[in-house]
Amino acid sequence: MTGSVCAVIPAAGRGTRLGLDVPKIMLEIAGGVTVWHLLYRRLLPYTGHVHVVVAPEAEGPFRRLAADEIGRGTVSVSVQHEPTGMGDAVFGASGHWESHDGILVVWGDQANLSETTVRRVVDAHRRAPGLTVSLVPMPDPYVEYEFAGGRLLRVRQSREGDDCRSGGLSDVGVFCLSTDGLETAWKDYLADAARGTVTGEINFLPFLAYLSQNRGRVVNPVHVDDPDEARGINTAEDLEFARRVHAGSAK
Template sequence: MSDRICAVIPAAGRGTRLGQAIPKIMIEVADGVTVWHLLHRRLRPSVAHVHVVLSPDGVGAFRELAAAELATGAVSVSVQPEPTGMGDAIFGAAPQWRGHDAILVVWGDQANLSPVTVRAVAAAHTGPGVTLPLVAMADPYVEYEFGPAGLTRVLMSREGDRCRPGGLSDIGVFCLATAGLEEAWARYAAGARRGAATGEVNFLPFLPHLAQDLAWPVRVVPVADPDEARGINTPADLEFARRAHARWAT
């Protein structure tokens, strides 16, 4: 376990596209096993603390679900009052993570995340900057572009960008040094262009801003299996996660 790193899981959204009225982190992938249980098992060996950001409607039920983990003090929760984007969720929880050397941001629906990848990212993140596990995707939803100066741009399909087949995508995991991070986000968010479709100040374009405008180093951890990038957004994604868990459990 690394005492340097705090995992932060933004999980304030609902699984409405799945026909569920609960946060996706609470959705069952097997009897009694939720996405939360999978993420907790895979994160805890590599981080000192896990913090989950929830909606006002979801926090009570999550406290019941994670009562045992919360009782240890190694897990905490906070509330994002309004669904104003991942960046706001992450930085609204800053009091929970600012005392650590780094934060490991993990989207709350990444049921296929491998503990091997978590360990590799924690081991690679040894100083200032950003560490990104990236994987080549046949049809990426998000694409990371690199040039001679490093990470230059992040394309996002949900904001109308066109991603290229075979492009590099993230797996919903991002490790960032905390020194100077809050100040960098505040300055970025104050002048950032809002997404064309969502109207949000998106978190992902903040990463090339750190690399290009602030000269933060970006380390890439290659991921071989594109299935790790598959979050739970549709009924097909949920069925895939359930089949994958059944294979791992046998």
């Protein structure tokens, strides 16, 4: 599938930080529209397929939610049996994306992601395959990207206890990677990767720095103007914000 891109959504979280009994990707935002519907509308025009990774208990409910899309063959689903991190979710599903030239990794709670950003990231990837990251300066970033000499040196993560600097570059939860040699690079990375000091997980974001420094992948930054695009659904306030923004959406 020359030039094709497969969107991969790791969405195996349980929504526990929000005190919910439903994964964040299945949260209703407005009028029957869920986070899933918003993401699908934005991703499908620019990718050949959308693959979603869910937790075991969410597989049945999600398959019912996305039954029409699955029936059309534009969506597939797999299960991450243990909550071992985003990287394991993405690479555990490699059989679904390895035949494509690129994967567009999108976090499953990015309700405010714009179609324009998706298009720009995919277009940038097709012009220069390697590692494309959407970046936006944030007054209080949840993660922060450090660059030097065109290389990605480090990704600070507040969830792992790192200090992120005010005004630092964060991401909007969208990353496009060439699949050429990607699975091998992940396996090599796992051999020496440090686990997060808080979560105990081997995180996906430091792998991007590994690809830049150890595999020589050129980083293609796509700069986003609106910091609200970076606002995933991590708190009750985030959910209410998304519902206000998308109040006019209809299924």
